[in-house]
Amino acid sequence: MTHPHARVTLHPDFRVGTVDRRLFGSFVEHLGRAVYTGIYEPGHPTADEHGFRRDVADLTHELGVTILRYPGGNFVSNYRWEDGVGPARDRKPFLDLAWRTVEPNLVGTDEFLQWAEREGVEPMMAVNLGTRGVEAAAALVEYCNGEAGTRWADLRIANGRTEPYGVRLWCLGNEMDGPWQIGHKDAHEYGKLAAEAGKAMKLVDPAISLVVCGSSAMDMPTFGEWEQTVLSYTYDLVDHISMHAYYEEHDGDRASFLGSGTGMDRFIRRVVASADAVAARRRSDKQITVSFDEWNVWYLDSRFPGESNLPIQRDAPRIIEDVYSGLDAVVVGDLLVTLLNHADRVPVACLAQLVNVIAPIMTEPGGEAWRQPTFHPFATTARLARGEALDLRVEAPSYATARHGDVPLVTAAATVDDDGALAVFLTNRGDEVVEVEVAHAGAVVTLEQGRQMLADREPAVAGPEHAAKVQRECWSTVDVARAVTPGSGGSTTIRLAPESWTAFEGRLARA
Numbered sequence: 001m002t003h004p005h006a007r008v009t010l011h012p013d014f015r016v017g018t019v020d021r022r023l024f025g026s027f028v029e030h031l032g033r034a035v036y037t038g039i040y041e042p043g044h045p046t047a048d049e050h051g052f053r054r055d056v057a058d059l060t061h062e063l064g065v066t067i068l069r070y071p072g073g074n075f076v077s078n079y080r081w082e083d084g085v086g087p088a089r090d091r092k093p094f095l096d097l098a099w100r101t102v103e104p105n106l107v108g109t110d111e112f113l114q115w116a117e118r119e120g121v122e123p124m125m126a127v128n129l130g131t132r133g134v135e136a137a138a139a140l141v142e143y144c145n146g147e148a149g150t151r152w153a154d155l156r157i158a159n160g161r162t163e164p165y166g167v168r169l170w171c172l173g174n175e176m177d178g179p180w181q182i183g184h185k186d187a188h189e190y191g192k193l194a195a196e197a198g199k200a201m202k203l204v205d206p207a208i209s210l211v212v213c214g215s216s217a218m219d220m221p222t223f224g225e226w227e228q229t230v231l232s233y234t235y236d237l238v239d240h241i242s243m244h245a246y247y248e249e250h251d252g253d254r255a256s257f258l259g260s261g262t263g264m265d266r267f268i269r270r271v272v273a274s275a276d277a278v279a280a281r282r283r284s285d286k287q288i289t290v291s292f293d294e295w296n297v298w299y300l301d302s303r304f305p306g307e308s309n310l311p312i313q314r315d316a317p318r319i320i321e322d323v324y325s326g327l328d329a330v331v332v333g334d335l336l337v338t339l340l341n342h343a344d345r346v347p348v349a350c351l352a353q354l355v356n357v358i359a360p361i362m363t364e365p366g367g368e369a370w371r372q373p374t375f376h377p378f379a380t381t382a383r384l385a386r387g388e389a390l391d392l393r394v395e396a397p398s399y400a401t402a403r404h405g406d407v408p409l410v411t412a413a414a415t416v417d418d419d420g421a422l423a424v425f426l427t428n429r430g431d432e433v434v435e436v437e438v439a440h441a442g443a444v445v446t447l448e449q450g451r452q453m454l455a456d457r458e459p460a461v462a463g464p465e466h467a468a469k470v471q472r473e474c475w476s477t478v479d480v481a482r483a484v485t486p487g488s489g490g491s492t493t494i495r496l497a498p499e500s501w502t503a504f505e506g507r508l509a510r511a
């Protein structure tokens with residue numbers, strides 16, 4: 001039987017760029033059970049002396065998360081950070097309008113930053129440019145990063161934290177192009193405000209990096225125009241422009257869903273082109289890079305009722321707790337392939353989110369914490385993708401999709417570190433076995449171990465039992481001796497299972 005065939009050409013000298021460790025970030029928003037009964041649950045059997053769940057922190061380490069964005073998301077656009085610092089007993093609950101939830105205000109800036117520090121994860125903070133502005137943003141930078149002797153830094157010290165936190169990465173608001181955003185603005189209003197807020201924040205601490213809001217999705221009506229207008233106000237000030245993208249299977253259209261990575265690839269190219277167009281107009285040599293600070297599979301159209309249809313709730317309600325399948329996990333793996341192939345222009349990315357809310361980690365209050373199927377490709381990529389991404393040439397048949405046009409049947413990314421440790425990531429989006437010839441003239445490639453995620457066809461069911469079943473049935477070690485055939489003259493053939501994502505680890509040496 002002949003299988004579809006693809007060819008991946010790899011040369012050790014052809015590289016995309018360094019894989020920034022911040023590509024493996026995630027996101028904790030005050031939304032649903034991400035914070036309360038997610039990372040934080042005093043009284044839980046595994047809670048530490050600060051009330052944070054040890055089981056969730058351990059899974060966060062296993063996931064390999066490097067940075068965490070906080071506190072939102074839509075939440076940040078109506079958040080008064082000052083109300084969330086100082087003795088917790090003096091803080092007042094408030095109604096968060098983004099998610100129509102009573103926020104108990106027990107976790108705030110200090111609790112989060114100290115948790116992140118204890119767990120060795122870099123924080124990425126967002127300021128409120130929805131209901132607030134320049135003064136509150138600059139004050140928060142001073143609270144976090146200022147030395148003793150000024151008002152907000154001294155408040156931090158009075159609240160028990162002497163050393164500045166040194167938060168390096170800051171988001172200038174969140175999704176300000178979205179009509180759902182509290183304090184939504186047009187591109188000119190937002191661009192001007194972001195420029196002034198960013199200027200003030202950098203006057204407090206010149207060492208910080210700034211992320212300006214790009215579009216909430218590629219299909220936003222203002223996409224493209226938004227990026228160019230916003231950057232025309234902020235180009236010299238900011239380091240990154242944000243991208244957000246969520247993918248889902250619409251009406252059983254598996255082919256489009258499996259092609260989501262190509263949609264993401266085109267989105268990145270368009271944002272980079274928009275940023276570079278602004279640079280060209282300004283005759284600027286500065287290059288803006290992307291902070292892809294929200295990405296994931298999210299059944300937004302099919303399962304989410306919309307923010308304004310949520311009832312007012314309290315006590316950590318269950319909001320957007322999507323349950324994932326093996327198919328979703330294959331797509332997540334493939335989205336990571338896309339991100340790696342843009343390592344030169346995407347140094348920061350956040351899987352949205354970390355726990356309970358569209359998340360790789362789930363918990364029960366008072367009970368266990370477990371891995372969703374999407375946990376596995378993320379953890380494996382975060383562990384193996386090190387050093388530099390190789391600039392691969394992929395020749396594969398394409399297939400037509402309703403959502404993304406023609407997309408390749410096979411996608412691939414590879415990384416190599418200074419010691420010659422090689423990682424190869426491959427997706428087969430089709431429903432037949434594919435033979436991939438990896439051509440590597442000039443190099444010796446050995447593939448030693450592999451892990452594979454298979455798509456399933458069963459609906460995902462909430463709870464740890466189903467997640468464990470998917471893990472048993474879809475996530476496995478590759479039999480390398482069967483799947484990989486070393487050829488003569490610098491080529492290796494790999495058989496990829498139908499609808500699968502595979503990661504190999506091995507060695508790359510010059511011939």
Ligand SMILES: O=[N+]([O-])c1ccc(O[C@@H]2O[C@@H](CO)[C@H](O)[C@H]2O)cc1
Pocket residue numbers: 029072073074075174175180216217244294300352353
């Ligand atoms: O395309 N949309 O309709 C759409 C709607 C809401 C939306 O919100 C984003 O996703 C939420 C969950 O991660 C974050 O709080 C927010 O930044 C992102 C996209």
